[in-house]
Amino acid sequence: MPDLVTARDVLRRRRDPGEPAVVWVAPGHYPMTRPLELGPEDSFTSFVALDPDRPPVFEGAATLTGWAETEVNGVSAWWTTAPKRCGRSFFVGGERRPRPRLPRDGFLRVADQPDLDLDADMVSTLFDGTDAFQYAEGDLPELADPSAVEVVVPHYWVQERMPVRRADRATRTVHTRVRSIFSLRDDAARRFARYYLDNVLEAFGEMPGEWYHDLAGRRLLYVPRPEDRLDSFGAKVPVLEQFVVVRGRLDRREFVRSVRFERLRFSYADWAELPPARPPFDHREDPALPRDVAYAAAPQAAADVGAALVFTGARGCSIVACTVDHVGGYAVELGYGCQGNLLSGNTLTDLGAGAVKMSGSTYRDDPAFTAGNEISDNEISAGGRVYPQAVGVLARHTASNLIAHNHIHDLCYSGISCGWVWDYDTSPSTDNVIEGNHIHHLGTARLLGDLGGIYLLGVAPGTVVRNNHIHDIACANYGGWGIYLDAGSSYVVVEDNVCHDVDSQCLHIHYGRENIVRHNVLAFGRLGAVALTRPEDHVTFTFERNIVLTAGVPAFVGAPGDRGVLAYGVVSDLNLVWDTAGPVCLAGNGRHDPSQGWSVVERLDKEWRALGHDAHTVVADPGFADPDARDLTLLASAPASEVGIRVPDVSRVGPRPGEDRPNPLARRTASPDRRSSGQNPSAGPREESR
Numbered sequence: 217m218p219d220l221v222t223a224r225d226v227l228r229r230r231r232d233p234g235e236p237a238v239v240w241v242a243p244g245h246y247p248m249t250r251p252l253e254l255g256p257e258d259s260f261t262s263f264v265a266l267d268p269d270r271p272p273v274f275e276g277a278a279t280l281t282g283w284a285e286t287e288v289n290g291v292s293a294w295w296t297t298a299p300k301r302c303g304r305s306f307f308v309g310g311e312r313r314p315r316p317r318l319p320r321d322g323f324l325r326v327a328d329q330p331d332l333d334l335d336a337d338m339v340s341t342l343f344d345g346t347d348a349f350q351y352a353e354g355d356l357p358e359l360a361d362p363s364a365v366e367v368v369v370p371h372y373w374v375q376e377r378m379p380v381r382r383a384d385r386a387t388r389t390v391h392t393r394v395r396s397i398f399s400l401r402d403d404a405a406r407r408f409a410r411y412y413l414d415n416v417l418e419a420f421g422e423m424p425g426e427w428y429h430d431l432a433g434r435r436l437l438y439v440p441r442p443e444d445r446l447d448s449f450g451a452k453v454p455v456l457e458q459f460v461v462v463r464g465r466l467d468r469r470e471f472v473r474s475v476r477f478e479r480l481r482f483s484y485a486d487w488a489e490l491p492p493a494r495p496p497f498d499h500r501e502d503p504a505l506p507r508d509v510a511y512a513a514a515p516q517a518a519a520d521v522g523a524a525l526v527f528t529g530a531r532g533c534s535i536v537a538c539t540v541d542h543v544g545g546y547a548v549e550l551g552y553g554c555q556g557n558l559l560s561g562n563t564l565t566d567l568g569a570g571a572v573k574m575s576g577s578t579y580r581d582d583p584a585f586t587a588g589n590e591i592s593d594n595e596i597s598a599g600g601r602v603y604p605q606a607v608g609v610l611a612r613h614t615a616s617n618l619i620a621h622n623h624i625h626d627l628c629y630s631g632i633s634c635g636w637v638w639d640y641d642t643s644p645s646t647d648n649v650i651e652g653n654h655i656h657h658l659g660t661a662r663l664l665g666d667l668g669g670i671y672l673l674g675v676a677p678g679t680v681v682r683n684n685h686i687h688d689i690a691c692a693n694y695g696g697w698g699i700y701l702d703a704g705s706s707y708v709v710v711e712d713n714v715c716h717d718v719d720s721q722c723l724h725i726h727y728g729r730e731n732i733v734r735h736n737v738l739a740f741g742r743l744g745a746v747a748l749t750r751p752e753d754h755v756t757f758t759f760e761r762n763i764v765l766t767a768g769v770p771a772f773v774g775a776p777g778d779r780g781v782l783a784y785g786v787v788s789d790l791n792l793v794w795d796t797a798g799p800v801c802l803a804g805n806g807r808h809d810p811s812q813g814w815s816v817v818e819r820l821d822k823e824w825r826a827l828g829h830d831a832h833t834v835v836a837d838p839g840f841a842d843p844d845a846r847d848l849t850l851l852a853s854a855p856a857s858e859v860g861i862r863v864p865d866v867s868r869v870g871p872r873p874g875e876d877r878p879n880p881l882a883r884r885t886a887s888p889d890r891r892s893s894g895q896n897p898s899a900g901p902r903e904e905s906r
């Protein structure tokens with residue numbers, strides 16, 4: 217059967233350099249056993265569905281046949297020969313199926329990590345990782361094949377996967393093949409980390425629909441569900457790592473230009489064995505991390521995990537109205553030297569990691585600098601299925617991008633993350649615009665913490681976060697924020713957003729300089745509306761003309777001591793504040809007790825106002841239509857207009873209709889019959905077909 221590689225080779229033989237071409241792809245399923253690799257000589261090529269209502273499907277999976285009955289652990293099961301390469305993904309009827317885990321529900325807890333002091337400061341022990349830990353008496357059975365088992369540790373803001381090397385039952389010590397990037401503690405809590413064991417033969421058979429990779433016997437085992445039939449059972453295992461690799465030659469400034477994928481579907485890809493994470497990670501702590509150590513995770517955002525479609529040195533390329541699903545890592549990567557590209561109107565779902573990641577050189581005059589890309593109107597969901605620390609859209613070292621009108625939900629960590637330089641060092645991540653996105657239901661599995669619907673990092677002049685709707689953000693121990701300006705975030709404008717129902721605060725600023733927060737609705741943060749973790753001797757942010765709605769917690773909240781709310785470097789005024797559960801508290805300090813939860817310990821409104829804050833702020837009911845039902849449209853605007861608040865309208869967030877997407881590359885390529893009939897093409901990027 218012809219494939220994309222064959223089409224590429226035909227074009228290379230038949231067309232002149234630089235001649236535009238369209239590969240029209242008929243409906244059908246196309247197995248892929250090798251990725252499509254494109255270079256500068258393949259510029260100006262479009263791969264487009266011939267029938268836009270029947271997208272062709274490119275599959276990187278093997279269909280498993282030859283199933284036979286067997287018995288494992290006293291339970292009836294099926295088995296078949298495992299393919300030569302098999303990762304962590306197994307699908308039945310398009311549904312990702314789990315491997316057997318121990319314990320079945322919940323977690324075990326590390327009994328001890330040698331030389332780790334739980335009473336020490338969390339930050340000072342953060343990178344004290346290990347490749348050995350002790351487990352509690354009775355937690356681990358005698359493992360038939362320890363080499364098939366992975367220790368999975370969700371803590372801090374990462375999940376670590378640590379393949380077992382051996383288990384010493386005499387000392388109750390598990391030795392792993394890689395080292396944890398972080399110490400095995402439960403982040404802010406003074407206790408050791410939670411963990412579970414994945415791919416455990418001893419737990420196989422407890423739940424129908426689970427599968428087990430028997431490495432020693434080169435078999436795949438499966439416990440059937442009642443609806444499964446042996447004679448017609450079809451399961452798929454990805455055998456392809458990547459679908460598309462677009463690679464320019466940056467050393468010669470030879471870019472891949474105007475390559476386009478339109479209305480295609482790419483399904484089933486994974487790595488049989490993803491290489492362990494190794495520094496450098498372009499991370500603040502790189503100098504302190506030994507280069508010769510294999511780690512269980514990158515320090516943040518699964519930044520080391522690959523993607524199914526990868527672009528490097530790409531200029532003016534586009535992925536439009538495509539689907540990428542059932543993959544083991546990120547869906548799409550715009551890597552070094554990618555500029556002016558468009559990802560629009562795509563469905564990116566059932567992802568091992570996140571949807572899109574971008575990064576490039578830190579030097580603007582470098583051909584490897586990444587900038588000016590647009591990620592818009594995409595449906596992004598069901599991410600982090602293998603690497604829950606991954607981000608919906610991750611923009612590391614990259615500038616002047618537009619991340620707009622995406623619908624991002626059902627992820628375990630942050631929705632959009634922008635910036636990769638900590639503290640006040642110079643960052644290339646400037647002039648990024650994040651607007652019109654609908655981001656919700658993140659972190660609800662409560663595996664990780666320190667996350668945000670929108671997460672920013674570093675000095676970022678020209679960066680704007682506006683007109684986004686963010687809600688239902690959860691976390692594990694701490695840090696489920698709506699908009700999160702982390703270490704050194706500076707010169708950012710946050711305006712016209714609606715944020716509500718988050719585990720921590722709607723807005724959290726770790727520390728930074730001269731940020732502007734205006735015309736936002738911040739409602740129902742469980743621990744308050746606004747928090748600043750590290751006050752400094754300058755203005756961190758100006759907070760004006762915002763509507764703040766709380767339920768028994770302060771608007772501005774701090775912790776007792778030197779970093780309390782009265783130390784905030786903030787200019788706050790002309791806001792509208794109301795509490796649905798009792799008297800308004802503009803500013804207060806609180807304390808978290810593990811047994812009793814969070815409570816206000818100091819109400820400091822008088823002291824707050826004495827510092828000059830909120831002299832003209834109005835305390836009144838804003839007049840929302842139905843705040844209990846989270847209808848935050850205003851029935852009456854008088855209190856808001858009194859202080860000049862521009863009430864945000866988020867009714868049009870998320871993906872827009874196709875005709876309302878302004879980027880010219882988002883428009884459909886003219887079909888062959890429309891061109892031949894003399895109709896006006898729909899401004900597609902290419903009008904030649906071979």
